[in-house]
Amino acid sequence: MRAMAVDVKSLTKAAAELTDRALEELIPSVETVPSSIHGAMRHSTFAGGKRLRPLLAYQAAVTISGALPAGIERLGAAIEMLHTYSLIHDDLPALDNDDLRRGKPTCHVVFGEAIAILAGDALQTRAFEVLAGLDTPPAATVQIVGLVANAVGTVEGMIGGQVLDIENEHAKPTAELVNAIHRAKTGALIRVSVVAGGVYAGATAQDVARLDLFGRKAGLAFQIADDVLDMTEDSSALGKTAGKDQATEKVTWPAVFGIEQSRRDAARLIEEAFAALAPYGGRADNLKAVARYLVERKN
């Protein structure tokens, strides 16, 4: 059942504006001493990100409670800070050594490596401070902090995925390896965006299990779609250097399964993700429409 009536573009735009206003308020101004770190945090935070993780958190909350809960934009902003911190550190010379992201010079190019390292650190810290200040009952706040920290961590989370990626840069790509890297490096934060959005809206343990399954399947589908885009689109459409995964021998889904199989896998995973949302009926239409848009987008 496709949610044809949902205007994904408007939803996405409204969510991004909501998230941006929260980020503007929550990250200290460049006038706040010490100035350079706040300038660096803002440079990378306001570099044209689409705020897709906050969008997923908001629509997961709507799926649970039927409406957007007040103050959830602070959760969205915290998740976006964590995403931005990971990009700043990933771009460093010691890691991917990227000078450009979304067509703009990366943090260390503008502010130097020392401040870029500390700006990433500080976005992580500020994210947890913002989470601690959420307007949820204390037990829900504690749950969200724990879930988010786990999703960023080394064992099944984002940092673990970055390390797997580094350790295996010149390894033969296998199905098992690409699955492990995607699940951890990009999948975990997407999954926790969905789950934390639900918890913010009062999700029960059963809701959490459903959202977790949805987030796991959809997150992998988004990453497969990203990998395919990187191989098939040119740089100007993407706003970043196309083919970079291949050039740097990153482990990607199409490298293991080919492009056609990858497209079929993404489509199948999205249908499996949708099945987890069946109990919510029409309340999940927005979340499903957003997810479908993310696997079918062209850049």
Place this chain on the structure above:
Amino acid sequence: MRAMAVDVKSLTKAAAELTDRALEELIPSVETVPSSIHGAMRHSTFAGGKRLRPLLAYQAAVTISGALPAGIERLGAAIEMLHTYSLIHDDLPALDNDDLRRGKPTCHVVFGEAIAILAGDALQTRAFEVLAGLDTPPAATVQIVGLVANAVGTVEGMIGGQVLDIENEHAKPTAELVNAIHRAKTGALIRVSVVAGGVYAGATAQDVARLDLFGRKAGLAFQIADDVLDMTEDSSALGKTAGKDQATEKVTWPAVFGIEQSRRDAARLIEEAFAALAPYGGRADNLKAVARYLVERKN
């Protein structure tokens, strides 16, 4: 009133053992995939740190509740992870470029810069995950997470102090500047160790204010004592390169006030810190003895 009867060496040793056992349990083993990051986290965590911040947290808890509360070693371990993360990032080539710490090769020397950056990131993440799992009532847990994140942050916290230090490395040292750097760079984490230990033990808002004042004064006294040690001791006694602050033009207390005045300031600050603990009588004896030891130590 000096707490002469307290055996600080035994207290310190017992606290360090307690903290080490918690760290051993809370940081994934090197057998846990991905292995390199856990090896790097452990390398720097178990590099001979004295666990002074956990010790302060434990004795602050004793000051509030009269006994060491069960499970507080997890709070101590989380604070030590944050301290270790800051050392790993401080030692990086882009920051202080230190190859040795406590006589051992630093994280990036052993594991490379990429893994060292991510190991610091991961220790921060794991610290917040451990805090979220503390065995305190949810409202106290939320309070601790917020306080700790604030103490690590950019505005009055550790990262802000690191940035001030970098921004002013070749600046003329002034009283205002050295005060601001010490308060943020090392003072904030010491202060929050004391306050969070108190909150763990059930501190009221009035207790928090007293512990905060104690931690602020004592933390500055410890850093002044450190600065004096750096200028007066030789490297073998310190276990690190003596005179490094001077060589790299770091802003230190003796550089502004001279060594004799610095010693007097440290002694005065400790007495002021003790005054904040007067309402607790003998229950604060251990905390006071530990603080006096920290300003009078020779290495």
